[in-house]
Amino acid sequence: MDKILKKNTLVVLLVLTAIFTGKVQAQVLPNLGQTDKWMTGAIAAMERQDFVTANNIFRNLIDSGLPLPEEMPYFFAETLYHLDQFDNSANFLNKYLELTGFTGENYDGAKELKEKLSEPLKSIQMCQLCDRRGYRYKACFTCDGNKEIEQDCDYCKAKGVVGCSRCGGTGMITKKNIFNIVEYFECERCAANGRLTCPVCQGTKKEVSACRTCGGSGRLASDAICDHTEEVHDHDVVPEN
Ligand SMILES: [Zn+2]
Ligand SMILES: [Zn+2]
Numbered sequence: 001m002d003k004i005l006k007k008n009t010l011v012v013l014l015v016l017t018a019i020f021t022g023k024v025q026a027q028v029l030p031n032l033g034q035t036d037k038w039m040t041g042a043i044a045a046m047e048r049q050d051f052v053t054a055n056n057i058f059r060n061l062i063d064s065g066l067p068l069p070e071e072m073p074y075f076f077a078e079t080l081y082h083l084d085q086f087d088n089s090a091n092f093l094n095k096y097l098e099l100t101g102f103t104g105e106n107y108d109g110a111k112e113l114k115e116k117l118s119e120p121l122k123s124i125q126m127c128q129l130c131d132r133r134g135y136r137y138k139a140c141f142t143c144d145g146n147k148e149i150e151q152d153c154d155y156c157k158a159k160g161v162v163g164c165s166r167c168g169g170t171g172m173i174t175k176k177n178i179f180n181i182v183e184y185f186e187c188e189r190c191a192a193n194g195r196l197t198c199p200v201c202q203g204t205k206k207e208v209s210a211c212r213t214c215g216g217s218g219r220l221a222s223d224a225i226c227d228h229t230e231e232v233h234d235h236d237v238v239p240e241n
């Protein structure tokens with residue numbers, strides 16, 4: 001199996017490193033290239049509580065497309081937890097547990113983190129002010145939170161009129177009299193115009209309908225992490241001119 005092969009390779013490398021350098025560091029893997037440089041850097045940043053830097057390094061690692069080290073999702077989940085990105089943290093933690101099962105080097109830490117996450121995840125679920133990932137809602141910029149917005153009438157394609165269905169838009173109606181002769185009458189419905197005022201927009205060419213930007217909800221998730229309290233935050237206030 002691939003995994004066993006990888007493990008064996010790692011053991012050989014550790015032994016070789018031990019021979020050449022005379023020591024094996026606990027958490028730091030032998031230098032296998034850029035991935036390990038990033039991992040070492042990120043873990044060092046975590047140790048000095050600099051989770052913003054750790055986050056940036058982990059994201060570089062993910063963006064690089066290089067294969068991710070087995071323990072990486074755990075460390076990333078810890079970092080995200082400290083940045084209050086609880087939903088994201090849970091995603092990586094679950095991935096870690098799914099991939100490593102009971103055999104992960106950080107299994108105990110992962111179990112502990114899962115425990116720590118349960119409370120904040122519950123708060124997100126119960127909060128009405130943020131989306132299910134914990135990001136605070138803000139008013140939709142298209143409809144200004146009104147859910148509906150005035151736009152071109154779809155029914156008449158903003159013409160304000162529609163063809164009369166009774167006369168087929170001709171303004172005339174034909175009937176056969178008792179002598180089987182076709183007689184023409186003016187269409188009463190459209191007063192022989194062949195057209196009627198649009199019944200949806202009443203001729204205004206505009207209609208008020210659900211905002212397409214927010215799907216009619218009036219709100220969009222922002223990139224601000226919600227603290228689940230009603231109080232107005234600085235970033236929620238629109239400055240007046
Ligand atoms: Zn909207
Ligand atoms: Zn008509």
Ligand SMILES: [Zn+2]
Pocket residue numbers: 153154155156157158159160161198199200201202203204205206
């Ligand atoms: Zn219309």
Ligand SMILES: [Zn+2]
Pocket residue numbers: 123124127128129130134226227228229
């Ligand atoms: Zn909230």
